Amino acid sequence: MNQPMQPDLPDRPTSDRPILDGPIPDRPMQDQAGASEPVRRAIESFLYREARVLDEGDYGAWLAMLAPDIHYWMPFIENRRNEDPAGNYGPGRLAYYDDDLAYLKIRVKRMQASTAWSEDPATRQVHVVTNIEVEPTEDRSAEDRREFVVRSILLSYRNRGERDEGTQFARRTDLIRFEAGKWLLARRRILLTQNVLLSRNINTFF
Amino acid sequence: MNQPMQPDLPDRPTSDRPILDGPIPDRPMQDQAGASEPVRRAIESFLYREARVLDEGDYGAWLAMLAPDIHYWMPFIENRRNEDPAGNYGPGRLAYYDDDLAYLKIRVKRMQASTAWSEDPATRQVHVVTNIEVEPTEDRSAEDRREFVVRSILLSYRNRGERDEGTQFARRTDLIRFEAGKWLLARRRILLTQNVLLSRNINTFF
Amino acid sequence: MNQPMQPDLPDRPTSDRPILDGPIPDRPMQDQAGASEPVRRAIESFLYREARVLDEGDYGAWLAMLAPDIHYWMPFIENRRNEDPAGNYGPGRLAYYDDDLAYLKIRVKRMQASTAWSEDPATRQVHVVTNIEVEPTEDRSAEDRREFVVRSILLSYRNRGERDEGTQFARRTDLIRFEAGKWLLARRRILLTQNVLLSRNINTFF
Amino acid sequence: MAILETDNRPQAGANFTALIGEESQWTDRRIFLDEEIYQLELDQIFRRCWLFVAHESQIPEPGDFVSSYMGEDSVLIVRQADQSIVVLINTCPHRGNRVCHAESGKVRSFICNYHGWSFGRDGKFLGAHQQDAYDASRDFCQDRGQLNMPSAARVDSYKGLVFAIFDPDAPSLQDYLGDFCWYLDALLDNDEGGTEFFPGCYKYLVETNWKTPVENTSGDALHAGWTHASGPEALFGRAVAPDKGEHSYHVNQNGHCWQFNLDYPLGNAAALGEKRVLNYLRERNDQVVERLGEVRAKIMNAISCILIFPNLGILPGSMNFRVYHPRGPNKIEVHSWGLVNQNAPPDVKEAYRKGGMITFGPAGIFELDDGENWEFVNRASRGQQARRAPLYLGVGLGSEIEDANIPGHVSQGQMNEANQRSFFRHWADMMAAEDWTQVPGK
Amino acid sequence: MAILETDNRPQAGANFTALIGEESQWTDRRIFLDEEIYQLELDQIFRRCWLFVAHESQIPEPGDFVSSYMGEDSVLIVRQADQSIVVLINTCPHRGNRVCHAESGKVRSFICNYHGWSFGRDGKFLGAHQQDAYDASRDFCQDRGQLNMPSAARVDSYKGLVFAIFDPDAPSLQDYLGDFCWYLDALLDNDEGGTEFFPGCYKYLVETNWKTPVENTSGDALHAGWTHASGPEALFGRAVAPDKGEHSYHVNQNGHCWQFNLDYPLGNAAALGEKRVLNYLRERNDQVVERLGEVRAKIMNAISCILIFPNLGILPGSMNFRVYHPRGPNKIEVHSWGLVNQNAPPDVKEAYRKGGMITFGPAGIFELDDGENWEFVNRASRGQQARRAPLYLGVGLGSEIEDANIPGHVSQGQMNEANQRSFFRHWADMMAAEDWTQVPGK
Amino acid sequence: MAILETDNRPQAGANFTALIGEESQWTDRRIFLDEEIYQLELDQIFRRCWLFVAHESQIPEPGDFVSSYMGEDSVLIVRQADQSIVVLINTCPHRGNRVCHAESGKVRSFICNYHGWSFGRDGKFLGAHQQDAYDASRDFCQDRGQLNMPSAARVDSYKGLVFAIFDPDAPSLQDYLGDFCWYLDALLDNDEGGTEFFPGCYKYLVETNWKTPVENTSGDALHAGWTHASGPEALFGRAVAPDKGEHSYHVNQNGHCWQFNLDYPLGNAAALGEKRVLNYLRERNDQVVERLGEVRAKIMNAISCILIFPNLGILPGSMNFRVYHPRGPNKIEVHSWGLVNQNAPPDVKEAYRKGGMITFGPAGIFELDDGENWEFVNRASRGQQARRAPLYLGVGLGSEIEDANIPGHVSQGQMNEANQRSFFRHWADMMAAEDWTQVPGK
Ligand code: FES
């Protein structure tokens, strides 16, 4: 980008936003525990619907499924020795996505811009969601509000033009919230299984 | 095919058969709506069983899962500009499948023919079905008959011989009917995500 | 392996262990039959949890999900003519896995060895489990014990180092047991869809 | 380095005949495998021959375009305001970017995504984003004329079929097709309304050399009864009776090939399994005889297959047209379409569309059995020892006849490899010829 | 066989100029496609030039290392006990195995997985599993000295940027960078605390020739307003005003290129859409002027892009550093990082990290629009006919000026291809030169 | 063009020794990377050497066949009615199609899917679909004799192991194996019942040059303790004691290699972790001594590994047989089997089957650790600079001894690279030799 610009964005408090690593309990799920049947079904439906609106390019509908305080995080995954204390990913490092809602809205605006030449003809996308595991959190901060830790696998397939294709597998950990009669995605951490990204870019959400 | 033949097929009224685009309501599914739990499970089981009989090459069992009035449609997907009014696919154009039951039976007969050399040794197939979404239709034309719009993703993997493989991802929209105590597939529209088919052929059902 | 060793393993009666082919009923599942809803959910959770502990490399947790009498079998799949009476696989032939618990423990020990250089940095794995079908068995040998035949598809994705990747699709048939309040994997037969393995090895469980 | 030299064509007289034998009876497998041969084919054949690129019905109105390939070059076939047709190479003269990513549509102009150069429907440079900077550049006035999209040297149509060519010195399309115009009329001109393509184009990849499906489509009746045994079994419950050969022929000229018989009144169309099609053909027979004469009325409906050199195949029964685009020595991209008479009734058209799909579409019951053979013809020849074993191409040697009613070089009998031999003969001539004057007229 | 001959360098004086034209105004597409050219580039350019391998902040302590590539050679950049830096080729002198599979970490020594040879942080052979057997081998005493990991001939840093080189006879890094040291100070030395990289490195594959993104990053302002139209639309709801060109320049020397303007006080940084960054830059302006002078204070924040020959690109606004590693004529592996002043406040650093991500990360709203162009520049040129059409590189011909305040070769106007021409000119010189004495100083 | 010339063999005396050094002590990495070298290997080695193709037990009855490869040629090993064995190249002389797509089975005849040609179990042309058309063709009577499936020039067995060869002028199998017959008896003839393969064959792909696993299997005891540290840890909870070397040897002849020791009575079999196997070996020891003598009774159970030139590897402990089929300079397809004495009791056989699986099957705890090394030996050598660094192969130089009890060229000490050096020496001889008379007997 080599052009002069006069931006007028609000001063967003990026650095003190909670990171997904924090609030989401990472302890192993109990065998027979887990959420009630209607909750599971509702969450499955929520994730399948999310996948479908993304496949259909209906990004407006997608934004409406996100909580105002969403943190959407897809770190870059490094090759490090198993015993390396730094770990393969972490907050504060380069990431594919490390977004709040304002950032996600900018990305969606760009996807929807008529001048996004590289999306015309559109990319054909499929978001395969599997291995959904739902676990209630202990948070009972509000009467009419419940939050669930939801783990799933996302297999992303993209095909463009005549024969370009890309396939990525990721593990997702979400915090999904039920509030005021609506389900919303409040946190998402996406762990990609690729180190060198085996595609020219990531023109999709996970 | 360069051989003389004396066919004796019935005169099938192809052109006035309803197209899947028509009867299936394409409006977005409501969040918490959807079918009852037993119906969902029954439909999931139906689709998983369908996938399995196809993987096992049990085409007789597959035909028995199809409604007599089935329309099985897999259009070719074109690369067109987003604003092109023609759209990327449509009725009346070339299609991989645009079949009624008679056509599907012919295809199955050929798969089962002992002279289908290219299926001996058999292709190893896996039909991965995911993202199943079930929505009841408003049609109440008959007492003992219910129809559901069912959306799903089909990931088709084929492996042949020593090391040939093909992977295709598609979005399916089905009309699945419950009548006289049986579940049947009444309509299927398959949207492939590939433009140039990245395989030598489609020796499978989606 | 070219080094002298003084092993001290128990004399395991390998040859008379029951083969999965035997006890698991391979007859087609009835349409509307199948297990009760809570059982299905429990088994889905079991398989998703198994997939997750494998993805996380938590092999101790995995071993704890296996029955003491487990038979874990992944035969090599041959290319043979359809009419060949020998079939594409069978007991007593070379197999990727044909293991009892003692063998699986040895494999896990090696995965966990700090000297398993080829697992450091670790392989990034995803076990995608789909098309789960649950069928109760007729076995009622014990009051507090129930067994289920569970069919599923396993899509295994592995990524290592900078850009090595491998993708395998398999059909699994499991015998899953509920006993003394716990779910356990008692038998597993894995039918890979590849003939020549399109990877340098199988450093994963299916 | 080779790239610094001006010309990498082989020496005149290079002995390509040695690779196919004097009578094209024994083929050297390396012509299907060798990278050097392949690169030469792109130069000697695909840059010098008329190549099929579209049917006029695909682009009826000004601004309509479809994309295709000429060899490995992506091209755009564009209808102009004056109804003429221009064929552009789909590449920008600035940095080389692909200009148009749609395979079909309607445009006022083409605009490149990279720096916003725009081109007319005829490929002429119209201007650029930030045009001021260009205008201020030294030499731009004179350079500007070289900033159009490159295009085919010539474009011409034969009764709806659009061909294009890169070589300006080649013979005219009419001369190139020669007597095959007379034959093609059986498909293209049996009805006053002419023909059209159904909307859409199948595209799929096969891992084989382009010459393998080409020689197959040139006349391989031998494989029909064996490879495709399962199709008739599914359609009719039994195999088809073998041809006796008395009234069937291989005909060829200038590399083009047609294999047909004159004694099956409805021929290949029967394979569609559609009564409406058969009735339509029966009903129209008298008109066609009047329009084209007895012989071509029979040819039109005959069991047959056709090759227009180098890579357009036609399967008349199902009216399937197909181009085998080369993609390296071991790969092709097949594009295929369905042809139908414009004036055919809607239900007949629909029956043709579906019939084409179920027979020779990528999931068609006949097409399914060809791909594996074509791929393993290539793979099983790659071994260091296997590639030394020549391939037999001698069926029907000595079956040449003369028949005043049938133009071109004629051999008798459907079960023949005469067309295939003529194809390889012409291939060798094109490979050796330094220019069109050296191509023997045949 | 070529491999048995000792030297596969081209003859001195091979005419690479013929491939780009006397003024680098028309480029032959084959330089982006040809395997032979590519192999020569690895030898003539990637084995002979200083290549960027790391930022010192990535390996602060002894034993810290990161991996990178020099051309196609995997290398390890290792901090030594004396704080010096060694660059090792990541291959074992025994059977050749990759020695280190981590991309980052801290080590005492490197141990090869195959036979357990161990090497010091400086690559020196320390010993092997079963060392007795080696010691007992004839000649081992003398061979031992040749069992170290191979390494770069020289390693040097410029204000935090670490470069390495294989050719021992090349000029020093300082001479290699020439006047560009003066320019680089605007980024690397505008604050006494110096700079650092954020932890992490994006890595992704693009199917294009390495010279395509390189010439883009050398000064392609022409594409910014068109290719990247959607980014500003998303950020600001409208397009950005075009540059008038009066105060904007292309500057180049020895293949290095810098394109910038002097009249937009906050320039590219605006694209980050981060007020905190803009405030930070405004607040620091006086200090920077004092430190670097007026011109470089403006350059620091200018709309600009930079190339350090041959393959380090810098996008100053978002402080994105990137190397385009060659992977064959048609593929690259991009590595990219974010630079920030060490003394910047935490919230400014965080704003830079996120701003870099959303603009030029692999999912960034600007990066998304470049990849397809770069890939199709390559693909659309492969056709046998397309590859014969030269590419235009003439914008801004005749715009050369002299300006005492601006070192290097200067052309006026941002909308220019002067830098690109200078890049290809230097490329041709490097390709033809037998050794560094034959490289013309420019 | 090269393809038009008759012979692409290198000149006699081409200096392959330059690539491995006078004593094979320093290897040039390009012999593992270069496409030209690879193509020559297919000609000079895989078309001229005896290649292992099957064990007789796999095809006990007439019509039984298994498929395999000879180099890149797919072959069928077929038992004839007279119990002899024929090896056919799996390609049709008509268009070249693969004739048989099954890897194992029983047939009366082979029928090609394309045009229905049928061949006897011995590959003789029997007839075709539409045979009339052939019979009517000119020359068919004389051509018919050339329409058989191509086959190996000779097939021979050594105690159950079936070998085939394309070169009719090569020495006999017995001469080719030389003293290694004496050694092989330790595996193949320690029991009167002889041996058999378990049903099935593992097949998997590794991205490396074929010579890498080959030289490993020729005697790389050095890697066992390091690469495979995790296996014994899992099996026994601790590492294995290093070999002292006094009673261990490298033996080689004509490119064949055997590495073994004489002081571990149960050797590698211990790695199977199966008491039944150890008991079986202990119980049979006296019989074996009587049958083969002391030395071979020890060798049979020794820690050892074996190479039969060029690409058959044997791991005696787990009785794993494996062929490394070449698939280009950077890829192999491994086929592996398990051997067992026919008369072994069922539970011992079962223990061997499982023991082979868990050690050297594709998921085996030892096999798992080899693949990555072999792949990165190749990849880490590809860099333009890395490929210039020679590889050390000098362990055990000067360890040659003479021992009347041990045939072949003998070096003392398991931790040695003598066998590897002898392999590369023979490789260079085969590459340079114009015919077998020029291959030095060793
Ligand atoms: S490449 Fe098309 S405008 Fe620049």
Ligand code: FES
């Ligand atoms: S290859 Fe590194 S120690 Fe042998």
Ligand code: FES
């Ligand atoms: S290719 Fe085998 S019969 Fe024709």
Ligand SMILES: [Fe+3]
């Ligand atoms: Fe055919």
Ligand SMILES: [Fe+3]
């Ligand atoms: Fe850009």
Ligand SMILES: [Fe+3]
């Ligand atoms: Fe090993």
